[in-house]
Amino acid sequence: MTRIEKRFAELxxxxxxxxxxxxxxxxxxxxxxxxxxxGLPDAGVDIIExxxxxxxxxxxxxxxxLAGQRALAAGxxxxxxxxxxxxxxxxxxxxxxxxMGYYNPIYxxxxxxxxxxxxxxxVDGLIVVDxxxxxxxxxxxxxxxxxxxxxxLATPTTDDRRLPKVLQNTSGFLYYVSITGITGAASADxxxxxxEVARIKRHTEIPVVVGxxxxxxxxxxxxxxxxxxxxxxSAIVERIGRGDSPEAVLSFVRGLxxxxxxx
Numbered sequence: 001m002t003r004i005e006k007r008f009a010e011l012x013x014x015x016x017x018x019x020x021x022x023x024x025x026x027x028x029x030x031x032x033x034x035x036x037x038x039g040l041p042d043a044g045v046d047i048i049e050x051x052x053x054x055x056x057x058x059x060x061x062x063x064x065x066l067a068g069q070r071a072l073a074a075g076x077x078x079x080x081x082x083x084x085x086x087x088x089x090x091x092x093x094x095x096x097x098x099x100m101g102y103y104n105p106i107y108x109x110x111x112x113x114x115x116x117x118x119x120x121x122x123v124d125g126l127i128v129v130d131x132x133x134x135x136x137x138x139x140x141x142x143x144x145x146x147x148x149x150x151x152x153l154a155t156p157t158t159d160d161r162r163l164p165k166v167l168q169n170t171s172g173f174l175y176y177v178s179i180t181g182i183t184g185a186a187s188a189d190x191x192x193x194x195x196e197v198a199r200i201k202r203h204t205e206i207p208v209v210v211g212x213x214x215x216x217x218x219x220x221x222x223x224x225x226x227x228x229x230x231x232x233x234s235a236i237v238e239r240i241g242r243g244d245s246p247e248a249v250l251s252f253v254r255g256l257x258x259x260x261x262x263x
Contacts, residue, residue: 002096002124002147002149002172003094003095003096003124004047004096004098004124004125004149004172004173005172006094007046007047007094007095007096008173008207008228011046011229016261016263017224017225017227017228017229017230017260017261017263018046018047018173018207018209018224018228018229018230018260019044019045019046019047019220019224019229019230019232019256019257019260019261020045020046020047020048020049020098020209020211020229020230020231020232021040021043021045021047021048021049021231021232021233021236021253021256021257022049022050022051022100022211022231022232022233022236022237023036023037023040023048023049023050023051023233023236023237023240024050024051024053024064024067024068024070024071024237024240025037025050025051025052025053025071025076025080025081025084026053026070026071026072026074026075026076026080026081026084027053027067027068027070027071027074027076027237027240027241028070028071028074028240028241028243029074030074030075030076030080030084032240032246033071033076033084033240034084034087034088035246036240036246036249036250037050037084037088038087038088038091038092039246039250040095040250040253041092041095042250043250043251043253043254043257044253044254044256044257044258044261045095045253045257046095046096046229046257047095047096047097047098047229048088048095048096048097048098049098049099049100049127049231049233050081050084050085050097050098050099050100051064051067051068051099051100051101051233052078052081052099052100052101052102052105053067053068053069053071053072053076053081053101054068054101054102054104054105055068055072056102056104057101057102058102058129058130059129059130061234063234063237063238063241064233064234064237066241067237067240067241070241078105078106078108078109078114081099082117082118082121082123085097085099085118085121085122085123086121086122088122089121089122093122096124096125097122097123097124097125098123098124098125098126098127098149098151098172099118099123099125099126099127100126100127100128100129101127101128101129102128102129102130103128103130103131103138103139106128106139107138111138111139111142112142115142115143115146115148116146118146118148119146119147119148123148124148124149124172125148125149125150125151125172126139126143126148126149126150126151127151127152127153127175128150129153133152133165133166133168133169136168136169140169141169144169144171149171149172149173150169150170150171150172151170151171151172151173151174151175152166152167152169152170152174152175153166153174153175153176153177154166154174154175154176154177154200155176155177156177156178156179156192156196160199163199163200163203164203167203167204167206170204170206171206172206173206173207173208173209173228173229174200174204174206174207174208174209175209175210175211175231176193176196176197176200176208176209176210176211176227177210177211177212178192178193178210178211178212178213178214178223179212179213187213187214187215187219188210188212188213188214188219188223189213190219190222190223190225190226193210193223193226193227194226197210197226197227198226207228207229208227208228209227209228209229209230209231210223210226210227210229210230210231211230211231211232211233212231212233214230214231214232214235214256215232215234215235216235216256216259217255217256217258217259217260218259219259220232220256220257220259220260220263221259221260221262221263222263223260223263224259224260224261224263225263229260230256230259230260230263232253232256235252235256236249236252236253236256239252
């Protein structure tokens with residue numbers, strides 16, 4: 001059983017939903033970012049999504065775009081992102097880590113080398129937003145063969161004809177995007193999300209977590225009630241970007257986690 005599978009099994013056993021937190025690796029700098037990352041489990045985070053900074057993040061809104069720019073300006077690279085994973089794993093062997101980003105940095109490194117390093121250093125899953133199922137031979141299938149989950153996104157426009165293709169090689173969990181558009185653009189609506197999650201779950205047994213547009217503990221609770229978990233990214237990254245201390249960021253994250261866990 002992988003770390004992700006084990007975490008969801010533990011949550012189900014305890015009658016709780018998952019809280020997933022996204023942060024950009026290297027934002028605002030390597031040391032501060034690593035300090036925040038190391039504090040996430042104690043703040044109630046069940047799964048960490050660690051963003052790989054990229055120069056052309058087409059699925060992301062201004063908040064995460066700016067986070068990537070700050071990280072790149074501070075010298076963050078794919079290698080330094082893997083270094084963060086290794087440093088985290090030196091102290092925490094149980095919290096799942098999912099790298100989220102775009103294919104270009106992975107392609108430039110070389111898929112085989114990247115997967116070897118990612119698996120060895122403790123990466124559990126990948127979300128690569130610009131590789132559709134038609135390109136599974138590029139990274140998805142090699143990742144699965146390396147023992148790394150490939151986590152796909154589904155959206156409000158993923159209809160019943162498209163959904164089986166999206167689910168075909170997805171593992172770990174499915175990430176349901178609650179809104180149409182870019183990250184941080186609008187607020188999630190649990191009433192609209194609920195029937196979509198139910199529809200997806202008729203096609204798969206893997207957990208469905210919901211992200212985009214969740215900004216408050218109350219919203220995290222409402223979304224977690226209708227899904228297997230809630231993901232918060234932009235609201236956390238926004239606080240890092242405005243210069244909040246790691247302690248203040250983690251305090252905010254703790255409130256979000258408590259919201260999701262109270263569902």
